[in-house]
Amino acid sequence: MPATSVIGAQWGDEGKGKVIDLIADRADVVVRFQGGANAGHTVIVEGVKFVFHLLPSGVLHPGKLNVLGNGVVVDPAVLLDEVGQFESRGISLEGRLVVSGAAHCVLPYHRVLDQLREGEKAGVAIGTTGRGIGPAYADKANRCGIRAWDLVDEGRLRARLAANVDDKNKVITRLYGAPPLDFDEIFDLARDQGRRLRSLVKDTGAVLRRALREGQHVFFEGAQGVMLDIDHGTYPFVTSSNADSLGIAAGAGISPREIGHQIGVTKAYCTRVGAGPFPSELHDERGEQLREGGSEFGATTGRPRRCGWFDVPAARYAAALCAFDGLAITKLDVLSGFDEVGLVTAYEIDGRTVDEYPVDTPLIERARPIVKMFPGWSEDVRSVRSFADLPPAARSFVEEICARVGVPWEILSVGPGRESTMFREPS
Ligand code: GDP
Numbered sequence: 001m002p003a004t005s006v007i008g009a010q011w012g013d014e015g016k017g018k019v020i021d022l023i024a025d026r027a028d029v030v031v032r033f034q035g036g037a038n039a040g041h042t043v044i045v046e047g048v049k050f051v052f053h054l055l056p057s058g059v060l061h062p063g064k065l066n067v068l069g070n071g072v073v074v075d076p077a078v079l080l081d082e083v084g085q086f087e088s089r090g091i092s093l094e095g096r097l098v099v100s101g102a103a104h105c106v107l108p109y110h111r112v113l114d115q116l117r118e119g120e121k122a123g124v125a126i127g128t129t130g131r132g133i134g135p136a137y138a139d140k141a142n143r144c145g146i147r148a149w150d151l152v153d154e155g156r157l158r159a160r161l162a163a164n165v166d167d168k169n170k171v172i173t174r175l176y177g178a179p180p181l182d183f184d185e186i187f188d189l190a191r192d193q194g195r196r197l198r199s200l201v202k203d204t205g206a207v208l209r210r211a212l213r214e215g216q217h218v219f220f221e222g223a224q225g226v227m228l229d230i231d232h233g234t235y236p237f238v239t240s241s242n243a244d245s246l247g248i249a250a251g252a253g254i255s256p257r258e259i260g261h262q263i264g265v266t267k268a269y270c271t272r273v274g275a276g277p278f279p280s281e282l283h284d285e286r287g288e289q290l291r292e293g294g295s296e297f298g299a300t301t302g303r304p305r306r307c308g309w310f311d312v313p314a315a316r317y318a319a320a321l322c323a324f325d326g327l328a329i330t331k332l333d334v335l336s337g338f339d340e341v342g343l344v345t346a347y348e349i350d351g352r353t354v355d356e357y358p359v360d361t362p363l364i365e366r367a368r369p370i371v372k373m374f375p376g377w378s379e380d381v382r383s384v385r386s387f388a389d390l391p392p393a394a395r396s397f398v399e400e401i402c403a404r405v406g407v408p409w410e411i412l413s414v415g416p417g418r419e420s421t422m423f424r425e426p427s
Pocket residue numbers: 008012013014015016017018039040041042043044293294295298299330331332333334413414415416417
């Protein structure tokens with residue numbers, strides 16, 4: 001059976017967690033392949049809220065194998081805490097969670113460096129989640145990182161950690177004038193975490209290739225989204241990994257041929273949290289209405305999300321880059337009550353109309369949105385379960401998005417719960 005991937009098509013928080021949870025009953029394996037505990041994926045089942053930072057959002061379905069691939073940066077403290085939280089809620093991960101030995105660890109100095117760097121007035125503040133993601137990927141690229149295999153081997157851990165703490169302390173004290181970190185404290189903590197995680201650490205690439213060979217259905221769960229991708233997003237206002245389907249093969253250890261069916265997740269509008277260009281942002285009461293109506297506050301940091309109309313050129317760019325087969329459009333319910341709803345159809349940049357998303361960040365920073373307004377609808381659509389039963393204006397708006405992006409919808413979401421969902425009937 002082919003694989004399926006679920007990828008954020010905007011700036012993150014599109015509702016990937018909900019979508020993965022919805023379709024995970026069809027999966028045998030659910031895989032995170034990039035990012036780390038910067039992610040916050042929310043799943044709501046019968047009114048009960050679960051937020052996943054590191055664990056794949058398939059965890060609520062019993063009997064599925066959950067994988068943290070080699071491309072993930074794993075904070076062992078967060079992982080153990082999250083596993084503990086699920087176990088205390090009666091959801092055991094026993095025998096159904098594996099972590100790649102090649103995944104890099106996020107250690108206390110990564111968080112400290114992330115926060116110090118963000119605080120530096122001289123630098124560019126990205127508005128990171130402060131979870132140590134950038135510094136951990138920097139160590140990976142710099143070939144001094146500590147992998148899960150090192151974490152679970154005390155001798156290797158001691159040697160590599162000593163070199164790292166020594167090195168990081170120079171930066172922390174000399175560059176930032178902050179107090180040094182204590183090696184023994186970090187080592188004792190990491191050794192204990194390594195002991196607790198040892199049985200989970202595997203060659204997950206081999207596990208996944210075998211699963212695919214055997215015809216199991218493997219789901220890849222993206223974190224963040226295309227516009228936050230380190231290569232293809234609004235650099236430098238991005239995360240530090242390939243947060244789109246281009247990251248799957250490398251971050252999971254499988255061939256690009258195996259990526260399978262790709263679902264791009266978008267809201268029916270746009271949000272962004274943190275700094276960086278966001279051409280469709282609404283600075284007026286309509287932005288406020290989206291934020292309040294959509295409860296647009298970060299699942300990881302609690303920060304208010306910036307809100308704006310659906311950005312067609314950006315979504316078309318994301319769709320072209322990933323070659324999405326279908327869209328999952330979420331939060332259509334949040335648009336109820338607007339007299340008119342907008343689509344950014346093009347930008348004006350330096351006096352020219354541009355309908356293709358420009359990848360050079362200063363151009364996007366200068367882009368002024370060209371907005372086309374469509375009739376809104378007043379009906380509450382949260383209890384609608386079939387496309388035909390949506391108000392005509394809501395149907396037209398969805399059709400307009402799909403036609404302009406050039407990708408059909410597969411899933412329509414009209415509320416946070418599992419039940420508030422429509423699947424396109426096979427034609
Ligand atoms: P993710 O990071 O892509 O998994 O998304 P988040 O969980 O960070 O943010 C999406 C938020 O929207 C969560 O609070 C979800 O419970 C909620 N949500 C998802 N789909 C819908 C929907 O269709 N309508 C409404 N009102 N909320 C939704």
